[in-house]
Amino acid sequence: MPNSSSGNPNFQYSALLKKHLTFSDDRLEYDAQELLRVIKDSKDVIAAEPSLLEIQLPCIVVGDVHGQYLDLHRIFGMLGQGNKAGQVSRRYLFLGDYVDRGPNSLECILTLLLNKLAYPKMFNLLRGNHESMAINKVYGFYQELRDRFNEDDANILWKSFNDLFAYLPLAAIIHGRILCMHGGIGPTLNSLDDIRNIKRPLEEPNVNQLACDLLWADPMIDLKGFVPNTVRGVSVYFGEDAVISLCEKLKIDLIVRAHQMMLNGYGFYCKRKLLTIFSAPRYYPEKNNKGAVLRIDKNLKIGFHLLNPVTQTTRGESRFRNDFAQKDDDSSYMSRQGPTDSTSSAASNSSDPNNNNASGLPPVSPDSGLFLQKK
Ligand SMILES: [Mn+2]
Numbered sequence: 001m002p003n004s005s006s007g008n009p010n011f012q013y014s015a016l017l018k019k020h021l022t023f024s025d026d027r028l029e030y031d032a033q034e035l036l037r038v039i040k041d042s043k044d045v046i047a048a049e050p051s052l053l054e055i056q057l058p059c060i061v062v063g064d065v066h067g068q069y070l071d072l073h074r075i076f077g078m079l080g081q082g083n084k085a086g087q088v089s090r091r092y093l094f095l096g097d098y099v100d101r102g103p104n105s106l107e108c109i110l111t112l113l114l115n116k117l118a119y120p121k122m123f124n125l126l127r128g129n130h131e132s133m134a135i136n137k138v139y140g141f142y143q144e145l146r147d148r149f150n151e152d153d154a155n156i157l158w159k160s161f162n163d164l165f166a167y168l169p170l171a172a173i174i175h176g177r178i179l180c181m182h183g184g185i186g187p188t189l190n191s192l193d194d195i196r197n198i199k200r201p202l203e204e205p206n207v208n209q210l211a212c213d214l215l216w217a218d219p220m221i222d223l224k225g226f227v228p229n230t231v232r233g234v235s236v237y238f239g240e241d242a243v244i245s246l247c248e249k250l251k252i253d254l255i256v257r258a259h260q261m262m263l264n265g266y267g268f269y270c271k272r273k274l275l276t277i278f279s280a281p282r283y284y285p286e287k288n289n290k291g292a293v294l295r296i297d298k299n300l301k302i303g304f305h306l307l308n309p310v311t312q313t314t315r316g317e318s319r320f321r322n323d324f325a326q327k328d329d330d331s332s333y334m335s336r337q338g339p340t341d342s343t344s345s346a347a348s349n350s351s352d353p354n355n356n357n358a359s360g361l362p363p364v365s366p367d368s369g370l371f372l373q374k375k
Pocket residue numbers: 064097128129130182258259260
């Protein structure tokens with residue numbers, strides 16, 4: 001039984017959560033009936049949350065996970081999911097895209113839901129564009145369920161997971177100052193109440209324009225306003241002027257979103273007003289991209305932890321943990337000169353997370369070439 005002060009005293013799944021604390025790249029064995037109970041219980045908790053979560057400081061923000069269970073373990077190993085007893089000491093905000101693409105969608109979503117049930121205030125889960133039926137039928141999650149269960153159970157589980165996904169909150173505001181979502185902003189977003197007023201469940205997010213933009217939109221360089229997002233086929237691209245005017249209107253400092261692979265795990269846009277964070281290293285094996293997670297301390301200082309891409313020769317728990325002990329990537333970020341392929345491990349020199357410049361933010365980066373597309 002978890003005994004953190006923020007833990008849920010009625011948590012029923014200690015044994016199941018414990019299975020997820022063991023570092024292993026084997027698939028776990030699941031009982032379909034037990035999973036359905038977890039889904040139902042988490043749906044009750046998540047449905048009671050507002051469409052716009054209010055998050056306190058300090059917190060950790062995690063971008064796309066995409067079924068990369070080992071990398072999720074690396075994040076918890078680095079930052080502390082808790083000790084072996086399952087205690088949690090960090091507040092997390094996940095920006096969606098838990099399923100699809102990677103080999104362990106089920107382990108990833110279960111880890112997050114069980115932690116949500118155990119520590120409802122410490123684990124905050126937003127919806128990504130892959131948390132919807134039309135997408136996760138096609139991009140891996142459905143097939144994974146079919147591979148792991150008989151056809152009836154697979155279909156019931158898939159339907160039930162998506163029923164739950166329809167209730168996931170769509171955005172979060174951290175300390176009233178940092179707005180977070182999976183995709184981006186759109187022309188119908190003019191106040192935080194616009195997000196709060198979105199009614200859930202939203203089985204298909206695209207029926208609500210603002211919800212669609214929150215889940216799908218992308219920034220575009222040298223653009224004014226909004227134009228149709230031709231690469232995604234839904235939602236919009238938004239320009240720097242839209243970011244700046246929304247930050248003024250909402251009286252916020254920064255927008256944090258995920259949704260696009262960053263070679264270095266993260267990238268700024270629009271002079272530090274918009275940050276993309278992507279937490280699935282080696283999502284594109286041919287690009288050998290890093291992953292990153294964002295840390296925001298109690299004074300709103302931000303820093304990054306990087307996940308270097310892992311290959312057959314660099315895998316293993318002890319290597320993973322050693323790899324983490326030293327990461328904060330302000331130095332490699334500062335040395336970036338536009339679009340570079342930072343695959344060299346030398347690019348991730350460590351520096352003290354508390355040694356940022358006075359603003360607490362890394363210097364402005366060249367804003368070009370940081371955004372690559374993947375549907
Ligand atoms: Mn996405």
